[in-house]
Amino acid sequence: MKQFLRYRFSTVLGVVGAGQMGTGIAIVGSAVAGLRVRVVDVNEQRLNASHNFVSKWCDKEIQKNRMTDQIKTDVLQRFSFHLQMSDLASCDFVVEAAPEKFEMKAEIFRQLVKATKPETILASNTSSISITKLAGITDRPDRIIGMHFMNPVPVMKLIEVIKGLQTSQQTLDTTLELASKMKKEIVIAQDIPGFIANRILMPYINEAIQTLHEGIGTVEGIDKAMKLGTNVPMGPLTLADFIGLDTCLEIMRVLHQDLGDSKYRPCPLLVNYVNAGWLGKKSGRGFYKY
Ligand SMILES: NC(=O)c1ccc[n+]([C@@H]2O[C@H](COP(=O)([O-])OP(=O)(O)OC[C@H]3O[C@@H](n4cnc5c(N)ncnc54)[C@H](O)[C@@H]3O)[C@@H](O)[C@H]2O)c1
Known part of the structure; x- marks a missing residue:
């Protein structure tokens, strides 16, 4: 029961891509770190499947006596699911978890720059793509970082954090703080294709x-x-x-x-x-x- 928090921090977390990784990241954001989480996907079916997955995941935690019905209600209340990138306007930190294709991620980052506040940190869950290259197409290369979660996210302890050439120390510190609120262990890797893992x-x-x-x-x-x-x-x-x-x-x-x-x-x-x-x-x- 101790593991899941009922309080929430003021940070609003955005997640782009409601696939297996995005859904897992959203779960640890809401259930473990206590954040409000806004999930965006272009595919409505994926959003519905993600919503169902979160609910079923909570049910399994309840069966294992690690969560109460009330906490499940709180976790789900902190979630919202959207089809438009503009719905991430209130987010302080966004993790992109779309397919591993550079052009697709580049277009998402261009849209995120328009949709979010200038101070919003934009992280990518990419498995291999250069963070420095993604940063180069944005207006805020100091606020772009790699946050490589492992699959399945709620189970695996590690996050590999990748500092691009222009990522600021403040962005790194905020990312490490978020990872620690998610109760994850961290390894910092250089921005070379594939990183460590x-x-x-x-x-x-x-x-x-x-x-x-x-x-x-x-x-x-x-x-x-x-x-x-x-x-x-x-x-x-x-x-x-x-x-x-x-x-x-x-x-x-x-x-x-x-x-x-x-x-x-x-x-x-x-x-x-x-x-x-x-x-x-x-x-x-x-x-x-x-
Ligand atoms: N699968 C893994 O084990 C694993 C582990 C670590 C990191 N990753 C990385 O995580 C990312 C996502 O992988 P996944 O396994 O979750 O993929 P996935 O195919 O399960 O999910 C990708 C989701 O992104 C959505 N999407 C596509 N275009 C979009 C857009 N323009 N805007 C918003 N959403 C969009 C898709 O509809 C889909 O729901 C990849 O970069 C991958 O390399 C994957």
Whole structure:
């Protein structure tokens, strides 16, 4: 019960993108940090699904005796869901969690600059895209920062914070304060493609897919070898399905293009799966069927 707060801080948190990451970020913003949270998505169905997910997540917490019905009501009351970026006008801090495509994120940042107050900090949950490059298209490069949450956000303890070349100390301090209100552990990374976590994780996942592509093992065999052989909670192909194969591919493309090293070439099997619409758990099929 101690974990979830009923009071609220004055900060209003905006979240752009109501997918798996945006919904998780919104949950920790409201339920753990006690903030009012405004979620924006271009897709109304995603907004409805996000709303339902938050409600069901609260129900599970109640079943585990970690939340009361009253706290659930408070958590949901602090939420609002919107289709227009202009509805983020009152936000002090916005986290963007749209798909991992530079042009898409760049357009969102252009819209955010118009929609928010000049002092609003704009963070990206990008897995690999340069924060300095995103900052360069805004009017406030000192207030742009990377806030890379891990999936599933309410469960995973870490946030990787990425300081762009022009990010100010004040922006960094505010971001660290927000992360600590969300009860997260922090690692600060340099703004180099992939940062720390995905610079290491994605080539590992890509190599697992390559291992499958070359017929060295089956899906189950590769996952079993790594799960039991290296004592990780899940194998790399399960993890890839869970992250989203489209997201994995986009991250590999950023590493390949921006670091310019052929060792980051996305595995052709990964490209084929994404072309087929087999995106992992979120589409019902990836390396496994869901
Ligand atoms: N999936 C992971 O495990 C993981 C982990 C860490 C970081 N990330 C990063 O988080 C971001 C989001 O990933 P995800 O897995 O939540 O993706 P997702 O596909 O589940 O969700 C993306 C959401 O963004 C919405 N969207 C698209 N265009 C938009 C726009 N112009 N304005 C507002 N919303 C828009 C989509 O409708 C969708 O609901 C990516 O940058 C990804 O790299 C993902």
